[in-house]
Amino acid sequence: MDTQYILIDTRGDGPRRTGLITLNRPKQLNALNDGLMDELGAALKAFDADEAIGCIVITGSEKAFAAGADIGAMAQFNYMDAYKGDYITRNWEQIRGVRKPVIAAVAGFALGGGCELAMMCDILIAADSAKFGQPEIKLGVIPGAGGTQRLPRAVGKAKAMDLVLTARMMDAAEAERAGLVSRVVPADRLLDEALAAAEAINALSGPSVMMAKDCVNRAFESSLSDGVSYERRLFHALFATEDQKEGMDAFVNKRKPAFKHR
Numbered sequence: 517m518d519t520q521y522i523l524i525d526t527r528g529d530g531p532r533r534t535g536l537i538t539l540n541r542p543k544q545l546n547a548l549n550d551g552l553m554d555e556l557g558a559a560l561k562a563f564d565a566d567e568a569i570g571c572i573v574i575t576g577s578e579k580a581f582a583a584g585a586d587i588g589a590m591a592q593f594n595y596m597d598a599y600k601g602d603y604i605t606r607n608w609e610q611i612r613g614v615r616k617p618v619i620a621a622v623a624g625f626a627l628g629g630g631c632e633l634a635m636m637c638d639i640l641i642a643a644d645s646a647k648f649g650q651p652e653i654k655l656g657v658i659p660g661a662g663g664t665q666r667l668p669r670a671v672g673k674a675k676a677m678d679l680v681l682t683a684r685m686m687d688a689a690e691a692e693r694a695g696l697v698s699r700v701v702p703a704d705r706l707l708d709e710a711l712a713a714a715e716a717i718n719a720l721s722g723p724s725v726m727m728a729k730d731c732v733n734r735a736f737e738s739s740l741s742d743g744v745s746y747e748r749r750l751f752h753a754l755f756a757t758e759d760q761k762e763g764m765d766a767f768v769n770k771r772k773p774a775f776k777h778r
């Protein structure tokens with residue numbers, strides 16, 4: 517796939533590899549435009565469909581994961597441009613629809629749409645240089661790619677209101693304390709740590725990984741009893757897989773499992 521705004525690569529040498537996507541508009545701090553989002557959507561879709569890929573990592577540059585939607589492109593929009601064009605969010609739901617785990621490896625700025633993109637990922641690993649924020653209010657608008665909804669779910673109302681209404685940035689340590697990121701690592705270790713997490717997931721059973729992701733996401737969309745009942749159905753369903761036989765037999769016989777992803 518020819519790309520202008522992202523780099524696409526694979527990593528790892530096991531039977532299941534990691535799809536690596538690097539946002540690559542360095543001069544604009546990886547500001548998100550439709551071209552970038554279309555390429556990202558297509559790359560995620562292709563990795564999701566590729567049997568040889570177990571996990572996907574999205575990263576940016578040392579300075580910025582992404583500094584938000586491209587303000588230059590939006591500056592002259594009127595209502596109809598924004599509404600009909602559905603700028604940068606027109607394939608947002610496709611990202612949400614990826615069934616394999618997606619890890620965001622965030623260094624530098626993750627602002628506006630950049631923070632919202634990171635929050636769409638399943639595991640968010642931050643470099644100690646990371647800075648998160650929803651500064652759209654300073655532009656006379658509000659977050660438009662899920663920030664007002666996902667941020668409070670991740671960090672609670674108090675901190676979400678603080679960030680959305682004052683536009684202040686949160687550093688990596690505060691983001692970890694608040695529960696926005698799962699781990700903070702030294703900036704020069706960021707990609708290695710994210711790829712190691714991906715490798716660990718690649719070695720597991722694909723069906724159980726996808727169902728686990730599905731169930732955790734369900735927690736944000738359903739009541740507790742509906743979610744627990746959904747989880748139980750999938751837990752029981754996994755007993756129909758070869759990987760459950762393999763995983764439990766390997767444990768009982770004190771050997772390493774060799775999952776077939778079936």
Ligand code: CAA
Nearest residue numbers: 543544545547583584585586587588627628629659660661
């Ligand atoms: N869109 C377009 N260009 C951007 C950009 C953005 N979101 N963020 C940075 N850039 C560009 C700058 O215009 C600048 O370009 P030039 O060199 O051509 O002037 C280049 O990237 C470097 O930026 P700065 O010189 O500003 O770098 P800095 O280190 O001084 O500041 C920053 C970095 C604090 C991130 C600052 O660039 C900034 O505040 N950016 C805007 C952040 C923002 O408001 N994001 C929200 C966008 S709206 C949105 O995302 C809506 C949504 O929810 C969907």
